Amino acid sequence: xxxxxxxxxxxxxxxxxxxxxxxxxxxxxxxxxxxxxxxxxxxxxxxxxxxxxxxxxxxxxxxxxxxxxxxxxxxxxxxxxxxxxxxxxxxxxxxxxxxxxxxxxxxxxxxxxxxxxxxxxxxxxxxxxxxxxxxxxxxxxxxxxxxxxxxxxxxxxxxxxxxxxxxxxxxxxxxxxxxxxxxxxxxxxxxxxxxxxxxxxxxxxxxxxxxxxxxxxxxxxxxxxxxxxxxxxxxxxxxxxxxxxxxxxxxxxxxxxxxxxxxxxxxxxxxxxxxxxxxxxxxxxxxxxxx
Amino acid sequence: xxxxxxxxxxxxxxxxxxxxxxxxxxxxxxxxxxxxxxxxxxxxxxxxxxxxxxxxxxxxxxxxxxxxxxxxxxxxxxxxxxxxxxxxxxxxxxxxxxxxxxxxxxxxxxxxxxxxxxxxxxxxxxxxxxxxxxxxxxxxxxxxxxxxxxxxxxxxxxxxxxxxxxxxxxxxxxxxxxxxxxxxxxxxxxxxxxxxxxxxxxxxxxxxxxxxxxxxxxxxxxxxxxxxxxxxxxxxxxxxxxxxxxxxxxxxxxxxxxxxxxxxxxxxxxxxxxxxxxxxxxxxxxxxxxxxxxxxxxxxxxxxxxxxxxxxxxxxxxxxxxxxxxxxxxxxxxxxxxxxxxxxxxxxxxxxxxxxxxxxxxxxxxxxxxxxxxxxxxxxxxxxxxxxxxxxxxxxxxxxxxxxxxxxxxxxx
Numbered sequence: 051x052x053x054x055x056x057x058x059x060x061x062x063x064x065x066x067x068x069x070x071x072x073x074x075x076x077x078x079x080x081x082x083x084x085x086x087x088x089x090x091x092x093x094x095x096x097x098x099x100x101x102x103x104x105x106x107x108x109x110x111x112x113x114x115x116x117x118x119x120x121x122x123x124x125x126x127x128x129x130x131x132x133x134x135x136x137x138x139x140x141x142x143x144x145x146x147x148x149x150x151x152x153x154x155x156x157x158x159x160x161x162x163x164x165x166x167x168x169x170x171x172x173x174x175x176x177x178x179x180x181x182x183x184x185x186x187x188x189x190x191x192x193x194x195x196x197x198x199x200x201x202x203x204x205x206x207x208x209x210x211x212x213x214x215x216x217x218x219x220x221x222x223x224x225x226x227x228x229x230x231x232x233x234x235x236x237x238x239x240x241x242x243x244x245x246x247x248x249x250x251x252x253x254x255x256x257x258x259x260x261x262x263x264x265x266x267x268x269x270x271x272x273x274x275x276x277x278x279x280x281x282x283x284x285x286x287x288x289x290x291x292x293x294x295x296x297x298x299x300x301x302x303x304x305x306x307x308x309x310x311x312x313x314x315x316x317x318x319x320x321x322x323x324x325x326x327x328x329x330x331x332x333x334x335x336x337x338x339x340x341x
Numbered sequence: 342x343x344x345x346x347x348x349x350x351x352x353x354x355x356x357x358x359x360x361x362x363x364x365x366x367x368x369x370x371x372x373x374x375x376x377x378x379x380x381x382x383x384x385x386x387x388x389x390x391x392x393x394x395x396x397x398x399x400x401x402x403x404x405x406x407x408x409x410x411x412x413x414x415x416x417x418x419x420x421x422x423x424x425x426x427x428x429x430x431x432x433x434x435x436x437x438x439x440x441x442x443x444x445x446x447x448x449x450x451x452x453x454x455x456x457x458x459x460x461x462x463x464x465x466x467x468x469x470x471x472x473x474x475x476x477x478x479x480x481x482x483x484x485x486x487x488x489x490x491x492x493x494x495x496x497x498x499x500x501x502x503x504x505x506x507x508x509x510x511x512x513x514x515x516x517x518x519x520x521x522x523x524x525x526x527x528x529x530x531x532x533x534x535x536x537x538x539x540x541x542x543x544x545x546x547x548x549x550x551x552x553x554x555x556x557x558x559x560x561x562x563x564x565x566x567x568x569x570x571x572x573x574x575x576x577x578x579x580x581x582x583x584x585x586x587x588x589x590x591x592x593x594x595x596x597x598x599x600x601x602x603x604x605x606x607x608x609x610x611x612x613x614x615x616x617x618x619x620x621x622x623x624x625x626x627x628x629x630x631x632x633x634x635x636x637x638x639x640x641x642x643x644x645x646x647x648x649x650x651x652x653x654x655x656x657x658x659x660x661x662x663x664x665x666x667x668x669x670x671x672x673x674x675x676x677x678x679x680x681x682x683x684x685x686x687x688x689x690x691x692x693x694x695x696x697x698x699x700x701x702x703x704x705x706x707x708x709x710x711x712x713x714x715x716x717x718x719x720x721x722x723x724x725x726x727x728x729x730x731x732x733x734x735x736x737x738x739x740x741x742x743x744x745x746x747x748x749x750x751x752x753x754x
Contacts, residue, residue: 055575058600062567070564163376171380172617173587177624185601194599265599267591267622271378275564310568315559316531318568 054190059307065197067303069258072204073276074283074295075211076254082290083227083247086136086150090158091280092273093165094252098124098259099268100165103174112180113264114199121256128252131157132245165270173269181264200261207257211292214250223247227290279322286326288339297337301325366423367414367686369676370443372454372464374431378562381587381618382456382665386479387426388658389666390453393673394422395653405646407678407704407712414677416684422677425449429460436460440467450686451476453672456665457586458482458533465493473688474679474695478672479665481611482537486717492688494695494718496675497668498725500534500584500610503633504541506725507608508549510633510739511580517741520753522606526555526578528569528593529610530585535561538584538610554578562588570596573604579752580606587613591622598626605752607631608727615664620733629749631729636667637708637737639745640726647706662706663735671705675712708743 077091088094101120102113139153140146176182179196186193214220226233226243234240266272283302287294302322309321329337371390373383396409398421403410413419425447429436436455443449444467451474455461461480468475469492477485477495481503486495498506515521525546529535535558546553555576559569570593573581581604583593590613597604609632613619620627638661641647650670651662662670675698680686683694700712702722710722727739731746738748 052575055571058571059568062565062571062600066565066567166376166380171376171382171384173381173591173619173622175591175622175624183598183625185599187601192600197599265595267588269378269588270380271562272588275562279564306565307568310559311572315557315563315566315569315572318560318563 055311057191059311060304061191061193063304063307064300065193065201065303066307067300068201068204069197069262069299070276070279070283070302071296071299072207072258073255074280074287074299075208075292076251076258077280078284078287078290078292078295079211079254080247080251081284083223084140084230084244086140087154087281088251089151089154089277090131090161091251091255092275092277093158093161094124094127094273095255095259095262095276096165096268096270096273097127097161098256099263099266099272100169102260102263103176103268106176106179113176113260114180117203117257117260120260121253124256124259125249125253127256128248128250129245131252132248136248137241137244162270162273169270171270173267175267176263179264194265196261196265200258200264203257203261207254208292208296211250211254215292219243219246282322282326284336286329286336288336291336291338294336294338365418365420367417367420367680368423368425368447368449369673370427370440370447370449370452371424372427372429372436372439372443372452372460373456374460375426375428377430377432378588379431379456379586382616383428383431385617385658385660385663385666386456386669389654389662389669390424390426390673392650392654392657393670393677394424395657396650396670396674397422397677404649405644405704406650406706407674407700408681409646409674409704414681416681417686420686422673422680429455429464431457431460433459433463437463437467440464441471444468444471444473449473450680450688451676451691453478453669453676455480458485458537461485462533465490468492474676474692476672476676476695478669482533483541484533484537486719490718492692492718494714494720496672496712496720496723497635498723499719500538501541502723503610503635503725504538504545507542507582507610507633507727508545510727511551511608512549513739513741514748514750518750520750522551522579522752524552524554524576524578525580525582526557526573526576526604527553528555528557528559528573528581528583528585530561530589531558532561534586534612535584542582542584542610552578559589561586563592566592566596567599569593570600570602573597574600574602577602578604580604580608582608582610583614584610585613587616587618587622590614590616590619594623594626594630606750609633611635611664615735617660617663620730627730627733629730629751631727631738631748632664632735633725634664634728634735634737635707635709635723635725636662636664637726637728637743637745638662638667638735639737640708640743643708643743644703644706650706667706671707671712674705675700708737 287298310318427439483501529539679694683690728735736746
């Protein structure tokens, strides 16, 4: 294998890894905040991708310009899901854990079915965007612009999440995570914090979806393969840890890319899960998990 | 009405509908992925079967295909074909369960299916056990008819026939242009379809003296195919031979383009590459891609029924027939022809009639010599064609006497 191939594979792994990281960040945020695994996370990403496709198809507006609009839409969707479903599921007096699992799982299947009903089972793609089909050639190593832009936006989104955690709201979020019953005593509206947390989580995966739509196909099942990776990323990085999601996402992207080179492409998930099992053996709460 | 009356009433109603069905309807089970990753193909298939049923059952001017005169099955007193669709979700186990349900609950006398070869394999096990015919319209794995099954019939070509066609094309194009393909890159998904396809390609490449420069098995529906694309670029074979379903087909073209690689020639084992969704998803990247096909929409001079049937299909599903949908229509017409000749809806009689099937090519919408099954249940008369994308549309380029366009061949130039 030449150096050029090596660098190209590493670059491909990094670019994909950052997308994995941002998808996982939203999942991790929600889980860390309220111990709910959102099984509909991949479907939220799929909705964002369809939103991009629909707006692009109707107006020709470039996905990059749609970023704030679609992220905002997903933020509202996340809040609505919390208010409409999760808050109710959390208030059941029995078997709360199972109810939470089934409610988000059911939601995932519902969204997927609804997407197929509305847009059909066809694969779509957003073609001819400002960035599409353009690559940066660094001495034989190609960096596709849509993916570079996606990586930059992912890093910016992480910076944004970090900035939010420094604000008053971020401290309330952290306090709610630490002890959800105690915060009520000091006048923090727990329900509002949870709703905002869902909004942020959905917004983050929405941003990932928008950037992905620029270079990926769109279909009702597009979220599923990303969601599986996202669950592994969250568990590997440590539940609730943003830095963990970032590191684990990139790690998974690289391990996946290099397993495909060293073994064979059909076995690339083996590398991912091998690393995952290995880390969990020594750090059961993930790389950055708090004990 | 008290509860007992209701139950009796409901029972009588159920009995009367079953009786009515037995008299003038022949139930055929149709198993396809109607949700999930294969839904795009499955929903088109559903439309195709509905059109075929309309050709068989409806009243219309005679169409130049088997069972094309309409009005139902005349030797069964004009009985109508009734289709019952089941969703396999592209999962072999669900396909097996649904096939069983169709036979035992819905009383289907035959099953038609099922797009992916992995589901075709499990469905045909069920039909063998219950002794009803399985008509494979579009499962193309060569191993399917090599399992000694008595109730398996495949109207379309399998990948060995397809692949032989692809290598015959490579030989012919080398003769025509003086620029032979010296190496190929195999790129195939890791289920039964891709694996079987690659096995045949490896064998035929060796026989033709063509080097296999890359042999890449990849995981179907992976989020990313960028490493795979990098391997293909490093090998830079004369011809890339992909065996992929739709989402992977779109993704690999995008991934190769992203790293600045344009293969000299792409010759696909159809599947995803023949889907309209592929054309939309891949956009300009699809230009010049070649694919084998069992169908040639532009062969209307040879087969005047094509525009008629395509018109019906287009009115129903708002798109043209393709490689898959044409084979699906042909499968149901062939089955209906057998049921009609059997003069009975008993599986035994249908099977005997299927074995005796002999439909000339002129009575189909396919560019084939006809439909005639060998002892393994494989149609031996279905020769494939090679098509190439010109401005977003597949045009037939081989066999040269059927060609609508001259092939664009960039190898060795």
